[in-house]
Amino acid sequence: MIFAIARREWQASFLTAQAWTLLAASQLILAWIFLRVLEGFSGLQVAQRKVGITLELSVNLFSFTAVLVLLAVPLLSMRMLSGEFREGTFNLLGSAPVRLTEILLGKFLGLAALVIVMGLVPLEICLWLGLGTDLDLGLLAAATLGVWLSGLMFAAVGLFASCLTTHPGLAAVASYGILVLMSVINRTGGVWSGGATLFDWLAWNEHLFWFLQGVVRMSDLLYFLLFTLFFLALAHRWLANRRLG
């Protein structure tokens, strides 16, 4: 049942221009960044090059991909539940012999598939470069994994925001609010110096940084896993409360 719902979400995304536009725009923007990085790198003398091209691409291209995913996911997720509430189609799911967990996981998988495709765009661009030079494939794999994990966490946030309201626009605003907060929470400017470590830990970009460096740490994996599950659990609770009124 999870896959039936995921498939429906996947198809719905591509039946409208939304997913196609996002993918096309991502490809265009990332290709532009790729060219800028390549141009900058090739303009340097060998002695001036402090890091390899793969790391340059990982830090610039993949980090920007994560930002693009952050911008795209609330737009993709905003209708997933709030749209169903608004159009009354959630009644179909609610009266079907499907558990709330299955509904939520189906929606999440549908969104995750899109996020995974978006995360593959920078990898695909980099692999073209691999035809002409040696690339650190392990580093690219780590960076792609980091983008995917960030995207999955964004998707969980998006789904949670989508079940808060019957207005898709409000759901998108709520998603952006949570995600921007999780992006800047470590920029406390020394106000709370004692809690800086905690705020650093709460910021998703601090964890993505290590993946972009090619370092896959258990603590970063756990961070993304934990927050993904946390927001999915919140969404589940919210849906259950909605039934209870």
Place this chain on the structure above:
Amino acid sequence: MGELLSVRGLGRRYGTHPALAGVDLQLRRGEVLGLLGPNGAGKSTCLQILSGNLAPSSGEVQVLGLDLIRSPCPAKRHIGYLPERPPLYSDMRVDEYLVYCARLRGIPRRRRAEAVERAKARCGLADAGTRPIVKLSKGYRQRLGLAQAIVHTPDLVILDEPTDGLDPVQIRVVRELIRGLAADCGLILSSHILSEVQAVCSRVLILRDGRVLHQARLDRDAQTPNGRYLVRLERAPQLRALGALPEVAAAESLAADRFRISLHPGGSPSSLAKRILESGWGLMELTPDRTDLERIFFDILGGVSGGGESGSGEPDSAEQEGGELGWA
């Protein structure tokens, strides 16, 4: 045969407001139960609970002996639900949508195509399989809503205002569909249109402020169960003279030339007609005073509103059970 649906003490509160309180109802296969009531009476809340979309605050719901609250999934396999707004995805085509619904309802892949074709055929959508839902008319959307509710051949079909907003031709089509469905399963439908309930239901339950005010069977065969007739006379006599006729138990004046007459047990309308003609009052019309739903509905709801919202809103135990309403 066991009960298809058994509801006991069903209640639902929104904050401190009781939307539904102490609703009991039973349904057997082949029965069509109509939920009647003014807007805000609790009809949709009741149906949402029965469809598993809403959790009750109190009470229990059993579908074929399966507890809908404690084990919703097995119970929901036997339920088909058409909400007030058909739950349609406008970006899909009719066939895609029904296949998705069949999948959601757990129909195995090998039986899915057959189930979809059967539902389409029953709902008059056989030629509409490739049409985009966004381009369907309101009548077709309603039919598609019905098709999704029956695609898994449920034992219990719940319809929330199924003919709301349809034109007379579409209403007739949907009514025929409902009558056809009733042969195989039990149906509950809500409506605030009395004629709707009269046309398709075998039983009626009147709700007001979330409480059951009246429950009764609508017997299609009983013509005039209480021996009451309406007469129109060309030369109307004094009411007393009419009441003095040997067949007449009671007479009531409705207008200058119209009367409601109750006959004594054993009195027949033909002997009443003969007596009126012999008296030279000029019989222009003699019709059974159908104990129809409309009169009962307004008697009950009028009585409630006239007597105060809370005090007389309590259900009358004598009325709640076993009332036999005849209509032609």
